[in-house]
Amino acid sequence: MTAAVTAAVIDGKAVAAELLREVQARAAVCTARGATPGLAVVLVGDDPASQVYVRSKERRAAEVGVQTRDHRLPASTDTQTLLALVADLNADPGIDGILVQLPLPRQVDSTAVLRAIDPAKDVDGFHPDNLGLLMLGTPRFVACTPQGCMRLLAAAKVELAGKHALVVGRSTIVGKPMAQLLMHADATVTISHSRTVDLAAEVARAEVLVAAIGRPEHIQGSWIRPGAVVIDVGMNRLEGGRLVGDVAYAAAAERASAITPVPGGVGPMTIACLLSNVVDAAERRAGSR
Numbered sequence: 001m002t003a004a005v006t007a008a009v010i011d012g013k014a015v016a017a018e019l020l021r022e023v024q025a026r027a028a029v030c031t032a033r034g035a036t037p038g039l040a041v042v043l044v045g046d047d048p049a050s051q052v053y054v055r056s057k058e059r060r061a062a063e064v065g066v067q068t069r070d071h072r073l074p075a076s077t078d079t080q081t082l083l084a085l086v087a088d089l090n091a092d093p094g095i096d097g098i099l100v101q102l103p104l105p106r107q108v109d110s111t112a113v114l115r116a117i118d119p120a121k122d123v124d125g126f127h128p129d130n131l132g133l134l135m136l137g138t139p140r141f142v143a144c145t146p147q148g149c150m151r152l153l154a155a156a157k158v159e160l161a162g163k164h165a166l167v168v169g170r171s172t173i174v175g176k177p178m179a180q181l182l183m184h185a186d187a188t189v190t191i192s193h194s195r196t197v198d199l200a201a202e203v204a205r206a207e208v209l210v211a212a213i214g215r216p217e218h219i220q221g222s223w224i225r226p227g228a229v230v231i232d233v234g235m236n237r238l239e240g241g242r243l244v245g246d247v248a249y250a251a252a253a254e255r256a257s258a259i260t261p262v263p264g265g266v267g268p269m270t271i272a273c274l275l276s277n278v279v280d281a282a283e284r285r286a287g288s289r
């Protein structure tokens with residue numbers, strides 16, 4: 001009988017902490033040049049999860065020297081009001097990045113609001129200009145979660161060129177930009193989604209697997225190709241409060257060569273990459289980029 005292989009754990013907290021140290025040093029240089037990085041945070045309504053996300057983004061920002069400006073609006077806010085706020089923030093020279101926390105209430109035209117953000121301040125990387133630049137291989141702002149996944153792969157020294165990579169999920173904020181980044185890193189990329197006929201077979205071929213589905217432990221450990229690298233983007237809250245990913249972690253860790261835990265994997269990277277994007281924008285303002 002062969003002993004179970006136990007994967008190396010890719011420590012997102014440690015990689016994020018290292019990135020935040022770099023971001024802090026770069027923010028200090030911007031401030032010394034009179035361009036303190038400024039992030040506007042727009043939160044509409046009182047969705048508890050959004051409030052938690054916004055609070056942790058603002059706390060981390062303060063720790064690294066990024067100034068945040070809070071815009072909290074009632075759940076009844078309409079599209080026009082938000083468009084007017086975005087126009088003001090676009091014109092404000094002290095604001096380098098604009099973050100509109102999603103989801104917006106149903107009556108708001110989210111697409112119109114996100115497209116109204118000046119692409120040079122679109123630190124989430126959701127504007128069509130930024131998605132287009134990414135597709136062309138000349139990115140400006142790369143969406144934070146897929147950027148974080150790439151940084152984790154780099155930190156784990158995963159060689160991507162020529163590898164079979166599978167991205168499960170095709171959302172605009174995770175799956176699609178993730179696939180672009182892997183392709184630009186010379187991986188051979190497959191994208192799976194809810195209409196994929198045999199997901200287990202796709203997973204079994206993948207040397208690098210990125211799961212961004214939003215279904216607790218949907219990807220079974222027995223599907224994982226032995227030696228594969230597994231990046232689990234999923235964040236699924238079970239009844240009782242436990243947070244699990246999209247991959248059945250314990251069983252997958254017996255087959256993978258490296259794997260991200262949930263929590264403590266991709267999650268901490270997302271905020272660190274957001275703040276890195278804000279400082280990129282401030283560096284352009286300070287003339288040092």
Ligand code: NDP
Nearest residue numbers: 145169170171174193194212213214233234235266267270
């Ligand atoms: P979306 O709901 O926008 O997209 C989910 C994707 O998964 C869709 O493309 C969908 O396919 C696909 N999918 C759904 N069911 C299946 C299935 N049975 N088999 C294969 N594919 C399936 O989610 P997001 O991309 O926004 O988020 C995905 C996960 O990542 C969530 O758990 C979310 O909480 C987490 N997340 C974590 C972040 C972090 O910082 N760690 C940041 C952002 C998200 P189809 O297109 O056909 O519907």
